[in-house]
Amino acid sequence: MSRPVWTGSLGFGPMHVPVRLYAAVSPKQVQFHLLHDADGARIQQKRVCSADGEEVPFEHVVKGYEIRRGRYVEVTRGELEAFDPQSSRTIDIQDFVELADIDPIFFDTTYHLMPGEGATKPYATLAMALRASGRVGLGRLVMHLKEHLCAVWPHERGLVLSTLHFADELIPQESFSEFSGAVPPAQREVESVLDIIETRIVDFVPQRYQDLHRERLLAFLERRARTHGVREAPAEAPAPAGEEVPRITRAGRAAGGEVRELPTRGSLRLRPQAAREVRERTPRGKRAEGTATPRTRRGKGGSATKRKP
Numbered sequence: 001m002s003r004p005v006w007t008g009s010l011g012f013g014p015m016h017v018p019v020r021l022y023a024a025v026s027p028k029q030v031q032f033h034l035l036h037d038a039d040g041a042r043i044q045q046k047r048v049c050s051a052d053g054e055e056v057p058f059e060h061v062v063k064g065y066e067i068r069r070g071r072y073v074e075v076t077r078g079e080l081e082a083f084d085p086q087s088s089r090t091i092d093i094q095d096f097v098e099l100a101d102i103d104p105i106f107f108d109t110t111y112h113l114m115p116g117e118g119a120t121k122p123y124a125t126l127a128m129a130l131r132a133s134g135r136v137g138l139g140r141l142v143m144h145l146k147e148h149l150c151a152v153w154p155h156e157r158g159l160v161l162s163t164l165h166f167a168d169e170l171i172p173q174e175s176f177s178e179f180s181g182a183v184p185p186a187q188r189e190v191e192s193v194l195d196i197i198e199t200r201i202v203d204f205v206p207q208r209y210q211d212l213h214r215e216r217l218l219a220f221l222e223r224r225a226r227t228h229g230v231r232e233a234p235a236e237a238p239a240p241a242g243e244e245v246p247r248i249t250r251a252g253r254a255a256g257g258e259v260r261e262l263p264t265r266g267s268l269r270l271r272p273q274a275a276r277e278v279r280e281r282t283p284r285g286k287r288a289e290g291t292a293t294p295r296t297r298r299g300k301g302g303s304a305t306k307r308k309p
Helices: 077-081 120-133 187-198 212-228 250-255 265-281
Strands: 006-012 015-023 063-068 071-075 090-097 107-115 136-143 146-155 158-164
Touching: 006 136, 015 120, 090 146, 107 120, 107 146, 120 146, 120 158
Parallel strands: 006 090
Antiparallel strands: 006 015, 015 107, 063 071, 090 136, 107 158, 136 146, 146 158
């Protein structure tokens, strides 16, 4: 069973139910890796400066926000962390609305909302109450250092939660020039299309619709493996002393989501020392007075080699 992506509680008024969030969708895209045609080895991705083409060490990478084309304001990790939403382990339900009142364009990602340990009975009570009311709960959830608007409603035997886009994140259709000067169609044209629609009205059965492109592509790859064989990737070259060797967390494999690459223990001891040396040598790296010390971020350091989850 996959690991939960978030653990906390669902609450409104006196109601307080321990819950866990699990991924409800597992994308099935066929993914390819970049290989060197000469020896079949995986291609590494590196941070390269666009001005001189040289590789940039992690200690010299800073974040910048583009305020005008080609002009950036630089910020430190400590300054950004001050704006992170306060971590919360509670999904606060604020309102209850009709599910049909939520335009589908607002929906982002859907999760299974499962009961926490010892919370089966209050969880079932809430699910039955929501089903009887015919409403969905709207609330807020802080996950992965981001605040989300979310909707909770009954589905099959339990509850599901979907994160929603905020209204100002949507692009209105009025902003597109294609609708300017549009001429409304004639009534007879609309009626002829309605006749076609009525001949194809069916009940929605999800299993009826398959990803035919993915099935054909996988079948081709299997035939290709049988007829041309498979190529064994050569052993990776050892990393230079002090360079980070990425590894994949078990949580990343289990969740089936984003794969996080973490440095080895030895590199964790080297990075802070290197960072201090850079701050001492370069004015840019020196901390401004009153600015919080940035925390060491784990992952995506060095010349990372992507690995299969």
